[in-house]
Amino acid sequence: MGSDGKVLTLEDVAKHNSKEDCWLIIGGKVYDVTKFLDDHPGGDDVLLSATGKDATDDFEDVGHSTTARAMMDEYFVGEIDATTIPSKTKYVPPKQPHYNQDKTSDFIIKLLQFLVPLVILGLAVGVRIYTKSE
Template sequence: NYNVLEQVYDVTKFLEDHPGGDEVLLSATGKDATDDFEDVGHSSTARAMMDEFYVGDIDTATIPANVKYTPPKQPHYNQDKTPEFIIKLLQFLVPLIILAVAVGVRFYTKSPSA
């Protein structure tokens, strides 16, 4: 086993000023962006600016190969029995009931036309 150190840069402060746009920098977040950087053909000025954003080195041998995310187990959530669901249902039904009563009162109290 041998350790490979990779350099880490925090370019957050440069996002707005990057000539290629912030999307280019954001797409390289959390990965080895060496090839991306080299393929563009950055100037010597751009290379000199990197020192300003240098954070440190990371030993890639300490990074686990594959970490599978397992979400925590949670009890089943039945939204149909929650008080919030009942309130939302009433907020929908009460105006409809009032409208139906109003139409019914109007219909039954309307004087017959001749």
């Protein structure tokens, strides 16, 4: 493959998404991994699922060895035009109602004020019944 200074767009790279022609974007560089599909330890499906997008995070998350990183040079095609890759959006959690600790505490106190006397009354009746039966 060799470095010939090509600058490719995401659209160009996304066309190469099959077992017969598979290109990946990793670290701003484009690699033709077609010949490596059968030898990839994770299987060809892993590589094929990373086509058509920036696969840098996928590649880094696995924790590839220095040997694997050195092998990449032989598959190098060119650089990616970074302006063609959509920027990542930050996850914003959905709005949720505010948790009011004071209302919860008030509810628990009222519940206990109702239940504790009932438990005491129940114990008193139970003890009285038990002592009468002896």
